[in-house]
Amino acid sequence: MSALTIRRWTVGTIAIFVSVVVFLVPFAFILITAAKTAPEASQLAFTWPAEWQLWNNIGAVIADRNGILVRAFINSLVLTVASVAVMVIFAAMVGYVLQRKRSRWNPIINFFVLAGLIVPPAVVPTIWVLQGLGIFKTLGGLILIEATFGLSFCILLFQAFVATIPRELDEAAVLDGAGPIRLFFRIVLPLLKPVIVTVIVVQSVAVFNDFANPLYFLPGDANATVQLTLYAYASSATSAGALNLLFADILLITIPPLIMYIFFNRQIVAGMTSGAIKG
Amino acid sequence: MTDLRQTNAARPSTKTTSRPRPSRTRRQRRSIYPSWFYIPAAALYIVLFAVPTFASLYFSLTRWTLFDVTFIGFDNFVQFFSDPQLLRSFMNTVVFAVVTSVAKVVLGFALAVLLTSELIGRGYLRAVTFFPVLVSTIGVGLTFKALLDPFDGIVNGALAVFGIQGPGWLTDPNLALLSVAVVDVWKGLGIATLVYIAGIVAIPQDYFEAARVDGASSWNVFRNITFPLSWPATGTVIILSVIGGLRSFDLIWAMTKGGPGFSSDVIASVIYKQYQAGFYGLSTAGNVVLFIVVTAVMIPISRLINKRSLDV
Structure with missing residues (x-):
């Protein structure tokens, strides 16, 4: 038993040491660089800041270019909330009916759901469609895009979860006089709460961190999202020698996912591992 | 009906x-x-995903600019596979996907075995390996660009302590793509580990107990129980990382923009570059090539995985 305890401690200590070097040092680097003065930050050294400038730097980043970062945070927030809301409701409706109703269309629908997961979206033709609809370069257009690209993943999660809700419940509700809409929104949707939380958390992080779709479908400063401003800031801050501000920006943008992780650790894990068991 | x-x-x-x-x-x-529950999702899917995907098949056969569309047959594809830079992006895409997927399978499995064993600091280790998954890809890319700086970066600084002259990780054309791949593994390893942990935890404890009663060594337990029974998890990890690796764009764009030269370009970055340059037809052809690559890779992989999991 003591041999096991020794192994537990030695292996654990080595693992903790390696994890500190590999995983914590990069995050510590972000924090200390964000706290330095511009000349000190440009040395890229892993040293404690001579002067602790974190709040000044964060203030400077927020004030930069008439507060574009604040606007970007608002845009990203609207984008995330709206697209995830659309995803949840639309995908829950599909997942529910797809699981409950046996029809010969099911294999075809399942095929398209999987295709949506695998096929990379065609960029320029999508812009062409958005232009045709008059929603290219609008936040609304990007909300619909993000919602569409996230649908397949959500449908699969909902479909799997609805299978665990007994059918008898639906029948009982119908016997009590509920119509299909009441049945879904008042009875089934509340029961889907665990999977809804998972979907919300996983997709919010995905949409908030998305770079490629805003880059293609929402170019321009007027509606910039946080990832776009960070990317644009990278070139201007580097040329201006203001790496401390760049890393203060990275720090700010890392905070929302960090908060999500602290509060919803379990749901994130559930969402990411769904399907791991059955393959 | x-x-x-x-x-x-x-x-x-x-x-x-x-x-x-x-x-x-x-x-x-x-x-x-009611069947109409399909309609809202189907409307979005058809208009914003299916229509562009089918349209891409046509537009990839055209010379398409801001002003007009001319049908030119397979010229874009001929150009794609005869231009050395574009061909390189094709090879890079495959290399990137293979390298990152293999690394995620091997390291993710090893880490999951470690993190399901008796260990001090297990909760901390699980949290810290997973957190990079949630951080903005652009943020990670920019951070590692600074860490991998050939002169002042702390990676080469640490190597210098051991008397090793570190290479220009992102400035050497032979290394740039692999350096980005390593960062991609750093960022994505958490998902692979998590999926493997879920797979290992789902293995019925009876097997382990029976093995213990029979006096099996821990290597034998690993070889004959843990490894074969986590095959479904391996399937999930492979599928996730291959799809992600083939489509990867954000990290490469944040770290190298496909450079130096065209040495770390992948299909996804070529699509963006051609789009920016106004060659919409060529860009769309890149999309179609990517689509074909992803499908061509996914079909045999998912077949193989399904077959194996039936055997087990």
Whole structure:
């Protein structure tokens, strides 16, 4: 038993040491660089800041270019909330009916759901469609895009979860006089709460961190999202020698996912591992 | 449609009864799951995903600019596979996907075995390996660009302590793509580990107990129980990382923009570059090539995985 305890401690200590070097040092680097003065930050050294400038730097980043970062945070927030809301409701409706109703269309629908997961979206033709609809370069257009690209993943999660809700419940509700809409929104949707939380958390992080779709479908400063401003800031801050501000920006943008992780650790894990068991 | 016909033939009288009345007939049971629930999602999917995907098949055969569209047959694809830079992006895409997937499978599995064993600081280790998954890819890319700086970066600084002259990780054309791949593994390893942990935890404890009773060594337990029974998890990890690796764009764009030169370009970055340059037809052809690559890789992989999991 003591041999096991020794192994537990030695292996654990080595693992903790390696994890500190590999995983914590990069995050510590972000924090200390964000706290330095511009000349000190440009040395890229892993040293404690001579002067602790974190709040000044964060203030400077927020004030930069008439507060574009604040606007970007608002845009990203609207984008995330709206697209995830659309995803949840639309995908829950599909997942529910797809699981409950046996029809010969099911294999075809399942095929398209999987295709949506695998096929990379065609960029320029999508812009062409958005232009045709008059929603290219609008936040609304990007909300619909993000919602569409996230649908397949959500449908699969909902479909799997609805299978665990007994059918008898639906029948009982119908016997009590509920119509299909009441049945879904008042009875089934509340029961889907665990999977809804998972979907919300996983997709919010995905949409908030998305770079490629805003880059293609929402170019321009007027509606910039946080990832776009960070990317644009990278070139201007580097040329201006203001790496401390760049890393203060990275720090700010890392905070929302960090908060999500602290509060919803379990749901994130559930969402990411769904399907791991059955393959 | 057949369902409706059958029910009507069986019970012609229900045809006219009002819907919400509680009744246990087959027709009533079916109608509580309305097909129109598909419509909102289907509308989005068709307009914003299916139509562009099918349109891309046509537009990839055209010279397409801001002003007009001219049909030119397969010229874009010929150009894609004869231009050395574009061809390189094709090879890079495959290399990037293979390297990152293999690394995620091997390291993710090893880490999961470690993190399911008796260990001090297990909760901390699980949290810290997973957190990079949630951080903005652009943020990670920019951070590692600074860490991998050939002169001042701390990676080469640490190597210098051991007397090693570190290379220009992102400035050497032979290394740039692999350096980005390593960062991609750093960022994505958490998902692979998590999936493997879920797979290992789901293995019934009886197997481990039986092995212990039989006096199996820990290597034998690993070789004959843990490894074969986590095959479904391996399948999930491979599928996730191959799809992600083939489509990867954000990290490469944040770290190298496909450079130096074109040495770390992948199909996804070529699509963006050609789009920026106004060659919409060529860009769309890149999309079609990517689509074909992803499908061509995914079909045999998912076949193999399904076959293996049936055998086990």
